[in-house]
Amino acid sequence: MTKARTLADFNVSGVLTSTSNLNATKLTSGTIPNARYGTPTFNGSNLTGISGGTNTPAFLAKMSSAQSIANATDVTLQFNSTSDGFDTDSGFNTSTYTYTIPSGEGGKYFMYCGVYLHSQADNKFVVLKFVTPHGLKGETYTGSINANNGVQSSAQMIQAFNAGDTVSMRIYHNFGGSRNTASGIQNTYFGGFKLAE
Numbered sequence: 001m002t003k004a005r006t007l008a009d010f011n012v013s014g015v016l017t018s019t020s021n022l023n024a025t026k027l028t029s030g031t032i033p034n035a036r037y038g039t040p041t042f043n044g045s046n047l048t049g050i051s052g053g054t055n056t057p058a059f060l061a062k063m064s065s066a067q068s069i070a071n072a073t074d075v076t077l078q079f080n081s082t083s084d085g086f087d088t089d090s091g092f093n094t095s096t097y098t099y100t101i102p103s104g105e106g107g108k109y110f111m112y113c114g115v116y117l118h119s120q121a122d123n124k125f126v127v128l129k130f131v132t133p134h135g136l137k138g139e140t141y142t143g144s145i146n147a148n149n150g151v152q153s154s155a156q157m158i159q160a161f162n163a164g165d166t167v168s169m170r171i172y173h174n175f176g177g178s179r180n181t182a183s184g185i186q187n188t189y190f191g192g193f194k195l196a197e
Contacts, residue, residue, distance in 0.1 A: 053196025057105050059092045060085030060191035066180040069117065069171055076131075077115065077169040077181075077190065084185040098168045099192065106162040111138070111192035113169050114154040116182035121175040128155045131168045150182070158195070167192070 061079035069075050080094045089102040101109070117126060125143040129136045138157030153171075161167075169190055173179060181188050 055193040055196055057089035057091055057102050058191070058193035059087040059089075059099055060185070060189060061087075061092050061094070061097075061099075062185035062190075063181060063183045063188045065183050067183075068178045068180055069173060070178050071176055072172070072174055074170050074172050077113075077171055077188075079169070079188075079190045085189070085191065096168075098166045099190075101161045101163050101165045101167075103163050105194060106160075106165075107197060108158060108160050108195045109192050110156070110158050110195055111167060111190075112154070112156045113190045114152060114188065115169075115171060116150055116152045116187040117171070117173065118150045118179050118182070119175055120179070124173065124175050126151055126153045127172040128153045129170050129172075130155065130157055130159075131170055132159060132161070133165050134159060134161075136170075152187075 059082065061082050062084055063077070063079055064081040064083070067075075067078050076097060079092075079097045082092055082094065089105065091102045092099045111130060113128060113130070115126075115128060123143075125141055127139060127141055129139040137159055138155040140153060140155040142151055142153040155169075
């Protein structure tokens with residue numbers, strides 16, 4: 001019967017320790033098939049060839065100034081800057097407020113957005129949604145808003161995208177008149193990253 005190995009049998013580099021009762025001389029060469037991130041290889045008593053995935057491409061955009069959002073209207077949010085954020089693969093267009101999945105980077109993505117909207121209205125709501133070639137996604141509804149407070153609405157989604165697919169954000173509210181967003185990355189942001197597979 002084979003004893004299950006624990007982390008105590010290996011050092012921080014992943015090498016079998018001398019205190020382990022596993023016979024390292026039997027592990028002198030070979031590969032392990034079907035590895036998730038590379039093909040592990042035994043080289044003497046060292047296990048090599050394992051690497052983690054990365055969560056790129058990735059981006060984080062903000063609004064550099066407040067945007068007026070009309071009442072009872074689907075409005076595209078104008079994220080026009082990545083200056084406090086990042087854009088690892090130059091996929092975010094600050095003129096069209098849209099992220100385009102870079103060439104060769106199709107896969108599953110986690111996307112997120114947050115918008116602070118000044119309310120000044122009781123018992124109203126905000127709807128925030130992602131606009132994708134796969135339809136509207138990640139719709140969130142924030143209701144029963146107090147007139148004395150603004151509202152921070154947020155939305156998240158995981159979606160499989162193809163290279164060239166685009167993502168933007170829309171917002172809708174029924175506050176009875178136009179309302180302004182807050183600006184700055186701490187208040188109003190749109191970001192995402194590819195999930196390592």
